[in-house]
Amino acid sequence: MGSGSTPADSPQAITAEDWLQRLAELSRRQGLAIGAMLGAARRDLDLLLASAALHLPVDAGLSEREASERLREFLASTGAMLDTDHAELRRWLVDLGFVARSDRGSDYRRGVLPGWLQQAADQLDARQLSEVAAQARAAHDDDRQARKQAWLARAAQPTDARGDAPPQASTGADAMFMAQALDQAHNGWVVGEVPVGAVIVRDGQVLASGFNQPIASHDPTAHAEIQAMRAAATLLGNYRLPGCTLYVTLEPCAMCAGAIQQARIARLVYGARDPKTGACGSVVDLFAEAKLNHHTVVSGGVLADRCGNLLSEFFAERRALRRTGALPPDAEVGDEGED
Numbered sequence: 001m002g003s004g005s006t007p008a009d010s011p012q013a014i015t016a017e018d019w020l021q022r023l024a025e026l027s028r029r030q031g032l033a034i035g036a037m038l039g040a041a042r043r044d045l046d047l048l049l050a051s052a053a054l055h056l057p058v059d060a061g062l063s064e065r066e067a068s069e070r071l072r073e074f075l076a077s078t079g080a081m082l083d084t085d086h087a088e089l090r091r092w093l094v095d096l097g098f099v100a101r102s103d104r105g106s107d108y109r110r111g112v113l114p115g116w117l118q119q120a121a122d123q124l125d126a127r128q129l130s131e132v133a134a135q136a137r138a139a140h141d142d143d144r145q146a147r148k149q150a151w152l153a154r155a156a157q158p159t160d161a162r163g164d165a166p167p168q169a170s171t172g173a174d175a176m177f178m179a180q181a182l183d184q185a186h187n188g189w190v191v192g193e194v195p196v197g198a199v200i201v202r203d204g205q206v207l208a209s210g211f212n213q214p215i216a217s218h219d220p221t222a223h224a225e226i227q228a229m230r231a232a233a234t235l236l237g238n239y240r241l242p243g244c245t246l247y248v249t250l251e252p253c254a255m256c257a258g259a260i261q262q263a264r265i266a267r268l269v270y271g272a273r274d275p276k277t278g279a280c281g282s283v284v285d286l287f288a289e290a291k292l293n294h295h296t297v298v299s300g301g302v303l304a305d306r307c308g309n310l311l312s313e314f315f316a317e318r319r320a321l322r323r324t325g326a327l328p329p330d331a332e333v334g335d336e337g338e339d
């Protein structure tokens with residue numbers, strides 16, 4: 001690389017090519033929260049914030065309105081994986097130095113980017129970034145369509161936990177929707193949460209989705225099932241969700257089982273069993289209580305291996321990161337499934 005000296009703790013400089021490649025990978029994600037990326041995902045966060053900063057000029061100041069307009073464009077294209085709005089993004093960019101604001105607060109321009117991004121930034125512009133992101137998203141959508149077709153073609157073999165599988169859902173559809181819940185679980189992993197995901201389906205359509213995010217949201221109730229039910233209830237304008245099926249990658253806990261019954265979810269389909277907190281038979285079976293449960297039919301074991309392996313891999317990675325000291329001391333991790 002170059003001949004300049006680099007401080008020992010600064011990451012190695014990135015090439016423009018690697019920048020675009022990483023951006024393409026991140027463009028397949030969604031719902032990334034800036035606050036949650038500050039710890040373990042800081043390098044990715046810096047790359048995304050620098051991508052946003054490339055939308056602002058280096059040598060001329062923009063008014064707040066103009067700067068907001070540029071950031072809105074970024075969030076609608078290159079930065080669509082970020083879960084934020086232009087005002088919050090602008091605050092982060094200014095706070096972390098990616099965007100410089102004059103003392104009067106009315107003049108925004110590109111700030112000083114981290115050293116490892118600076119050289120590549122000189123070779124890139126906003127249009128290139130949005131093209132790469134759009135291509136990656138299109139390719140991802142094609143992949144998903146292909147996977148969906150494959151799942152539909154090959155019937156999965158869920159084991160029905162209670163032997164009373166309701167007639168309305170085919171096993172192929174169950175596997176397809178569980179795979180979408182797995183996709184949500186991956187989103188949780190990206191932001192450092194225990195990877196559990198959920199989707200809610202009615203009449204063959206996904207109404208809402210969610211992933212586990214108690215750490216980022218400072219909310220002990222922010223389990224995947226609750227996130228998805230909140231979104232579906234808001235969408236339908238109804239606190240009951242009759243006729244809906246909830247798919248979740250991990251057997252629900254007692255809290256979620258209670259909420260599922262309150263919402264009158266018609267059918268619950270889960271992936272892996274949870275021997276530590278599962279409330280569908282592993283620890284307790286709240287759905288077997290006839291006095292509690294009048295509405296919800298339960299099936300378990302759909303894509304159970306994939307759902308369970310995802311959790312095992314996540315905790316193995318966490319243990320490895322802890323051993324090497326790569327996990328910042330403030331990077332919390334939920335204790336679900338951990339010893």
Ligand SMILES: [Zn+2]
Pocket residue numbers: 223225252253254255256257
């Ligand atoms: Zn739960």
